[in-house]
Amino acid sequence: MSIITLTTDFGTKDHFVGAVKGAIYTELPEAKIVDITHEISPFNITETAYIIKNSYKSFPKGTVHIVGVDSELSEENKHIALELDGHFFVCPDNGLISMIAAEIKPAKIVEINIHDRIESSFPVLDVFVQVACFIGRGGNLTVIGKEITDYKKITEIQPKVNQTENQIVGGVIYIDNYGNAISNISEKMFADVGKGRDFKIISKKHEFTKIFSKYNEIASNSGYSNQQFEGQKLALFNSASYLEIAIYRSNSDTVGGANSLLGLEYRDIIVINFIDTPKSEYTTLN
Template sequence: MSFITLTTDFGTKDHFVGAVKGAILSQLPDAKIVDISHEISPFNIAETAYILKNSYKSFPKGTIHIVGVDSELSDDNKHIALEIDNHFFVCPDNGSISMIVSEIQPTKMVEINIHDRIETSFPVLDVFVNVACFIARGGNLTVIGKEIKEIKINTEIKPKINELQNQIIGGVLYVDNFGNLITNISRKMFQEIGKNRKFTVSASKHKFTKIFNKYNEITGEYGTNSTIFDGEKLALFNSADYLELAIFRSNLKSLGGASTLLGLKYRDRVTIDFHSENEPEFSPLQ
């Protein structure tokens, strides 16, 4: 049985997702198809990269991941297939797997070259599905493409560090279903640059001097009466180990999420300033 995942910005109203699944099953009736997400914001490469990085490892080795975000073929947007960490990815060369390849070197990368036999305005259906099914049947990547040495990296995904090593300059990478704001600043970077120094996280007019590891840590000794903290803002390292700005027990229908209440959105700037010993005291990392 082959596992094939789908990550797209197609939504679920139209026929696109159903058509892709039908095409896979026509070639591989026993395939197990899993939807990672079809609600990626249209053409949002950074969002795609974050979701892929934090989902692919949960699948068995050998899983094939079809990525259909900004997938129209052009001279500047080639189609590629890669083997990374014993997983396969079929996707546009637009930076959508930047967060994976920044940590793990691909075993093999090819530029798909079957387009001379297929002319289409729906490449996920007519190209990516055929490539994924070919891989699932044991096909070698070099049969459907020529080997390449480099792929595009989305530079906005990586935060910057100032020359004095006392500030990380990042931004909002993703807004989740609860309205929480996930930044591109990882726990690893925070620890490597911060070196246990005191700090201030700044986002627009909002400041945070403590970073939690769980949402309910904000309640402290008031855990039995945690409702008094509903609506409070907090910063934490989420399950993916990225800095997140959240509202405790946010309710998008009544209270609102962090994106709304803090007035922040995708690409808005988030910085962390680290302080020397003679600067005002701030609460340390939990």
């Protein structure tokens, strides 16, 4: 049985997702289709990269991942299929693979060439499905495209390290369902650059000098009900090990999230300044 995942910005109101699933079952009736999400913000490559990076590893090796975001074919936006970390990805070459491939080098990348016989305004349906099902049946990547050695990279996915200023400059790459602002600064980068020093996180007018290991740690050992801390801001490394600015027990209908209460939005800058005085222990609470 082949597992094929779908990640798109199609939403669920229109016919697109249903049509893609129907085409997969027509080509490969034994396939198991899993929806990662269809609620990507339209054409948001950075958001797509974050979600794919933090979901694909939970699937078995050999899973085929169809990614349909900003997928219209053009000279600047070609279609590729690649093998990476034992998984296969069928997607546009628009930079979304940057976040995954920054840590793990693809074993093989091909530029899909079946467009010669398929003219389509809906490539996820007409092209990506055929390629994914071919791979799902055990097909070799080189049959559906010419091998290439590189892929498009988007620089905003990667934070910058300024050693002279002792700082990391990153940004918000994703606002989650709770309104939490997730940055592109990883816990590993924080530890490698910070080396246990004191720090100050700055985003807009908000500052943080402590990083929690989980949300409810802000209320631990306080002697008060957790509800007393609802609406308080905090910084933590989330389950994906990225720095997140959050509102404790955030809810868009009541308390609000970091996006509404703190005014944090996609692409807002987040800076971590490190202080040279070394500390005896790691600043993050563990």
